Amino acid sequence: MFARSGDVEKAAGVLRAGGLVAFPTETVYGLGASAEDPAAVARVFQVKGRPPSHPLIVHLGRVEDLGDWVEDVPETARVLAERFWPGPLTLVLRRGRRVPLEATGGLETVAVRVPDHSVALALLSAFGGGVAAPSANRFGSVSPTTADHVRAELGDAVDFVLDGGRCEVGVESTIVDATGDVPSVLRPGGVTREELEAVLGHPIEVHSTSRVRVPGQHPSHYAPRARVVLVEPENVVAEAELALDRGHRVGVLLPPALAGAEVKAHAVVAVPSSMAAYARGLYGFLREFDRQGCDLIVASLPVEQELGLAIANRLRRAAGPRLSE
Numbered sequence: 001m002f003a004r005s006g007d008v009e010k011a012a013g014v015l016r017a018g019g020l021v022a023f024p025t026e027t028v029y030g031l032g033a034s035a036e037d038p039a040a041v042a043r044v045f046q047v048k049g050r051p052p053s054h055p056l057i058v059h060l061g062r063v064e065d066l067g068d069w070v071e072d073v074p075e076t077a078r079v080l081a082e083r084f085w086p087g088p089l090t091l092v093l094r095r096g097r098r099v100p101l102e103a104t105g106g107l108e109t110v111a112v113r114v115p116d117h118s119v120a121l122a123l124l125s126a127f128g129g130g131v132a133a134p135s136a137n138r139f140g141s142v143s144p145t146t147a148d149h150v151r152a153e154l155g156d157a158v159d160f161v162l163d164g165g166r167c168e169v170g171v172e173s174t175i176v177d178a179t180g181d182v183p184s185v186l187r188p189g190g191v192t193r194e195e196l197e198a199v200l201g202h203p204i205e206v207h208s209t210s211r212v213r214v215p216g217q218h219p220s221h222y223a224p225r226a227r228v229v230l231v232e233p234e235n236v237v238a239e240a241e242l243a244l245d246r247g248h249r250v251g252v253l254l255p256p257a258l259a260g261a262e263v264k265a266h267a268v269v270a271v272p273s274s275m276a277a278y279a280r281g282l283y284g285f286l287r288e289f290d291r292q293g294c295d296l297i298v299a300s301l302p303v304e305q306e307l308g309l310a311i312a313n314r315l316r317r318a319a320g321p322r323l324s325e
Contacts, residue, residue: 008119011162012126020044020157022136022150023123024164025115027088027172027190028143028283029150030059030133031158032123035069038102041132047157050139055105056132057090057173058112061124069112069130070096076200077178083199086116088173088190103132113173119164135172142224142286142318145170149287170280171310176204188310190279206309224286226251226294228319233257233300240265240298251289253299267292275307282311286318 011021018040021032031048033040035058045052058069063085067073071094073081080091090113095101099110112130115121124131135143136150136158144150147163174189176196185193185206196204231239233255240252241264250265256273269285272278289297299315302308 007162008122008126011123011160012128014160015040015123015127015129015131019159020047021123021131021160021162022144022147022154022158023120023131023133023162024117024147024167025059025088025120026117026167027115027169028145028167029136029147030057030120030131031136031150031154032059032131032133034127035103035130035132036098036100038100041100041102044132044134047154048134048137048139050134052102053105054134054139055107055109055111056103056134058099058103058110058130058132059120059124060112060114060130061121063114065114065130066112068096069098070094070110074178076183079199080176080178080183080196081114084191084195085114086121087114088116088169089113090173090175090187090189092175092177092179092186094179098130109179111175117164117168119162123162140223142222142283142290143172145280145283149283166280168280170282170284171307171314174310188313190307190310192306193309194306222283222286222314223318223320224290224297226286226289226297228286228297228299228315230299230301230315230319236298236300237261237263243296243298248296249292249294251292251294251297253285253297255300255302265298266294271302275302275311278302279307279311282314 014021015034033044077091090111092109092111095108095110104110137144137153145167147161169190172189174191175187177184240250243250251267252263252265254270301312304312
């Protein structure tokens with residue numbers, strides 16, 4: 001069941017009262033609190049188990065609201081906001097006075113975006129302010145792309161879950177550092193590097209780490225319970241069968257080049273040839289392997305162009321060293 005107008009008003013009331021609302025965006029579901037309420041923001045960190053030094057993204061209802069939340073809007077940021085908002089692009093800018101340090105991880109920068117989802121925009125309009133929100137899951141685990149994912153993982157820790165259906169993009173927003181003279185991508189996502197370069201008229205660098213802390217840069221992130229092993233596409237079948245022989249319950253993300261190949265495994269997902277479809281389904285695939293009791297997932301990286309860059313980023317983080325390791 002998707003959100004009704006009464007649900008949106010109820011969710012806005014929960015935010016005004018200092019509560020937490022899980023809400024849909026075009027990328028993934030967010031765990032939202034009033035961006036100007038330090039106590040509510042602190043509860044987001046508590047519910048997620050997220051380190052307080054990891055900043056949140058402030059979601060706004062309109063492009064025109066940007067100047068109310070940041071210290072200044074450089075020309076590059078203005079151009080990108082006008083082209084890609086509403087949409088899966090987050091801009092890192094100098095923090096304005098309305099944003100408490102609790103939402104920025106103590107930084108003097110803030111990450112902001114306008115989501116491209118009718119339910120999210122209705123909520124932001126009804127609430128009338130900024131909503132600070134990371135993904136609505138435990139820190140480091142697979143991001144949710146349906147309301148059921150949120151309920152299964154966070155349960156009663158969330159005061160209200162606003163159901164807006166399945167997320168259309170399926171991976172998080174692209175984060176661009178627009179604080180300096182030369183913008184750079186700090187996290188690839190739903191807006192591709194090629195799209196950014198076409199608007200800016202010059203190449204843009206992609207950094208795996210940066211001086212500015214932003215969401216999604218921990219070595220282990222977006223991770224299912226099962227361990228993820230990355231191999232070359234042509235080695236996926238052999239690696240899966242070797243793991244099976246060693247006693248693992250194996251899940252396989254079968255690349256398009258091997259479509260139709262027979263694989264000995266407990267669960268096999270054929271990766272879509274469309275990168276948009278792959279991004280949309282990625283987190284659901286990982287959750288399904290967990291549901292089927294797999295303890296190891298064999299996968300390969302797509303070509304790192306357009307949305308393939310974001311998918312490869314998520315798979316590398318999913319395969320990274322776990323927090324307990």
